[in-house]
Amino acid sequence: MHMMVLGVSLAFMALIAVTFILVARARPPRSDANRSEARRRQLIWAMVIFGVVVSVASLARWPHAVSAAPTEVVNVTGTQWYWEIDRTEVPQGVPVLFSAKTTDVTHGFGVVDEKGRILFQAQVIPGYENKVEYNFDEPGIYKVICLEFCGVAHHEMVNEFIVAAR
Amino acid sequence: MTAESDFGTVAAMRGVQERRDGAVRLAMLLGGTVFVLMMLLGLVMRLAQGGLVEIDAALFYRIMTAHGAGMVGTATLTGATILWFFTNRHVPLLAGVFWAFLGLFLLGVVFILAAIFVGGYGGAWTFLYPLPAMSGGFWQPSAAALFLLGYVSIGVGFLLLHLEVARKLIAAYGGIGGALAWPLAFGRGRPEDAPPAGVVAAMASTIFNVLGIVVGAAVLVASIVNLLVPGFTVDALLAKNMIYFFGHVFINAAIYMGVIAVYEIIPEYTGRPWKTTRAFAIAWTVIMLFTLSVYPHHLMQDLAMPAWTLVMGQLVSYFSGIPLIAVTAFSLLVYIRGADMRWDLASALLVLGVAGWSVGTVPAIIDGMIVVNKVMHNTQWVPGHFHTYLLLGEVAMAFGFMAWLTRAPAAQERPGAARLTGADRLLFLTYAVGGTGFVLVFLVAGALSVPRRWAVHATQWMPLAQAASVFAALVILAVTVFVLRYLSGLIRQRS
Numbered sequence A: 001m002h003m004m005v006l007g008v009s010l011a012f013m014a015l016i017a018v019t020f021i022l023v024a025r026a027r028p029p030r031s032d033a034n035r036s037e038a039r040r041r042q043l044i045w046a047m048v049i050f051g052v053v054v055s056v057a058s059l060a061r062w063p064h065a066v067s068a069a070p071t072e073v074v075n076v077t078g079t080q081w082y083w084e085i086d087r088t089e090v091p092q093g094v095p096v097l098f099s100a101k102t103t104d105v106t107h108g109f110g111v112v113d114e115k116g117r118i119l120f121q122a123q124v125i126p127g128y129e130n131k132v133e134y135n136f137d138e139p140g141i142y143k144v145i146c147l148e149f150c151g152v153a154h155h156e157m158v159n160e161f162i163v164a165a166r
Numbered sequence B: 001m002t003a004e005s006d007f008g009t010v011a012a013m014r015g016v017q018e019r020r021d022g023a024v025r026l027a028m029l030l031g032g033t034v035f036v037l038m039m040l041l042g043l044v045m046r047l048a049q050g051g052l053v054e055i056d057a058a059l060f061y062r063i064m065t066a067h068g069a070g071m072v073g074t075a076t077l078t079g080a081t082i083l084w085f086f087t088n089r090h091v092p093l094l095a096g097v098f099w100a101f102l103g104l105f106l107l108g109v110v111f112i113l114a115a116i117f118v119g120g121y122g123g124a125w126t127f128l129y130p131l132p133a134m135s136g137g138f139w140q141p142s143a144a145a146l147f148l149l150g151y152v153s154i155g156v157g158f159l160l161l162h163l164e165v166a167r168k169l170i171a172a173y174g175g176i177g178g179a180l181a182w183p184l185a186f187g188r189g190r191p192e193d194a195p196p197a198g199v200v201a202a203m204a205s206t207i208f209n210v211l212g213i214v215v216g217a218a219v220l221v222a223s224i225v226n227l228l229v230p231g232f233t234v235d236a237l238l239a240k241n242m243i244y245f246f247g248h249v250f251i252n253a254a255i256y257m258g259v260i261a262v263y264e265i266i267p268e269y270t271g272r273p274w275k276t277t278r279a280f281a282i283a284w285t286v287i288m289l290f291t292l293s294v295y296p297h298h299l300m301q302d303l304a305m306p307a308w309t310l311v312m313g314q315l316v317s318y319f320s321g322i323p324l325i326a327v328t329a330f331s332l333l334v335y336i337r338g339a340d341m342r343w344d345l346a347s348a349l350l351v352l353g354v355a356g357w358s359v360g361t362v363p364a365i366i367d368g369m370i371v372v373n374k375v376m377h378n379t380q381w382v383p384g385h386f387h388t389y390l391l392l393g394e395v396a397m398a399f400g401f402m403a404w405l406t407r408a409p410a411a412q413e414r415p416g417a418a419r420l421t422g423a424d425r426l427l428f429l430t431y432a433v434g435g436t437g438f439v440l441v442f443l444v445a446g447a448l449s450v451p452r453r454w455a456v457h458a459t460q461w462m463p464l465a466q467a468a469s470v471f472a473a474l475v476i477l478a479v480t481v482f483v484l485r486y487l488s489g490l491i492r493q494r495s
Helices: A002-025 A033-059 B003-049 B057-090 B095-117 B141-173 B197-228 B236-270 B278-293 B307-319 B321-337 B345-367 B370-376 B381-405 B409-413 B422-447 B459-494
Strands: A072-079 A082-085 A089-091 A095-102 A107-112 A118-124 A130-135 A140-146 A159-164
Touching: A002 B321, A002 B345, A002 B370, A002 B422, A033 B307, A033 B321, A033 B370, A072 A089, A072 A107, A082 A140, A082 A159, A095 A107, A095 A118, A107 A130, A118 A130, A118 B370, B003 B057, B003 B095, B003 B381, B003 B459, B057 B095, B057 B141, B057 B197, B057 B236, B057 B381, B095 B141, B141 B197, B197 B236, B197 B278, B236 B278, B236 B321, B236 B345, B236 B381, B278 B307, B278 B321, B307 B321, B307 B345, B321 B345, B345 B370, B345 B381, B345 B422, B381 B422, B381 B459, B422 B459
Parallel strands: A072 A095, A089 A159
Antiparallel strands: A072 A082, A095 A130, A107 A118, A107 A140, A140 A159
């Protein structure tokens, strides 16, 4: 997903940038007000239709959905500047519910795989129980990092857990 | 009236205008200088993340706080100055209000710098409640309170400026709806009777920035009371909503005010006025509503938020791109294509500003999708997209405005005489290439899951920060020359 996001972004960014460069360098000047307005309408409709399609597709399955009766639950507590995790091991291939709380400020509960890719995250807001669910495809050692600036040792707030093969 | 008294009247009016413009020129000089200083702080952070200089984490986060607050404040200062300058062309504004705005801004800057570099405050420009009161012993509550009071001072200055602008626009154009060109938007008016494009943008920006600042003031005061009376607490999620509503609106207002320079200046180079069409009028009302409702896209990983707010954040985030791309950017391209466009540094930077803003919306919109945000939020993807539409957007517009204010006398008399010299071309390319490289490194780092706001980077991430440092140095070189050129232009104009 990460590299696809980068690729799609760079493609659209390049499209806009090249359009500006071509128009700025175009000679001789050309203008047709009626044609321009028709193209503007086409552009607006194209953007609306594209937006509706992408929005429906990306929201059809709610990205923050959690199971009503989860079997695997991990309680996580963030404190300046460490994570406490009540389990060191979770199973591969089943939904795992992480219930994250904080004892002080807002933290960002982020889980990173062995390749260093962020898999998911949740803001850990004081006074709230913040629940996020994930199904691990691969066994291995996963890191927990802080993804919300929380003070002077924010970058040192690291812990880990194991996803055991089934 | 004799020719001599005519001349005297014109000279007196020009004197009044120059005194009014003097404050604007001073504000832009301050803005340009602070941009350079804040970029130097940004370079220090990238050098530290690249392992090329060593600074301790507490100092890093103080620098990060100063860089964030300084850049947001200065972007909005330059945007508001552009708004003031061009609104003053259409309705006379009280010059004293601008001086008060500038004075309160500088007072706020003094408070903020003292809080950070004397008091040790390093809680980021977002002052996310309750972090200012819970530093883990790294700063005192008094330092945090001073930082927040600095924001209050700056906010009061902006409120004064916007209220003066709103008061005069409402009086001159028959109410808020008149200044927003609503008769035209709702199909009851004619384009020739509508206010100028710059006025519509000024009215809309004023409305949403006032609302943003009022909400910001409420959460600032609550945070200050919490610092002084720890027993007084606020719901952290409510405070976060208020902070991000304020922060989002405030920084977006900077860009929306900055684009007024494009509407007002580019016609001098194309020879065609930027018309207030029906599409333009509708677009600005939509922009106003979207700017006020899109902020939940900053809270997409706040799982306690009602789901509908996050859906709204995603949808509005995407659809906000339409008025920008299909109205402002599209119209600019049509105007340029239909004209024998004369390029100089001012016009090149203003067009770059709209291009950079438009390009920057792409990674921002994609990050505004909940499913993407789950892996990209608070990685370097985020500074990647906001630096694109600020560094290559608002900041380019601000420097374009400064170049236009101090353009050569021949270009002032006859815009067709404008020329992009070889030196200007090199300067422009240095800025554009440096800026592009700088933001692309952030985006690549985001895709590689490099977190934002980390004082210390893993060894494998360091080459990215090192490359970013080179691009940052190019940008700083270019903007230093922009400011020196502007200063020499001011001196030339005075003499």
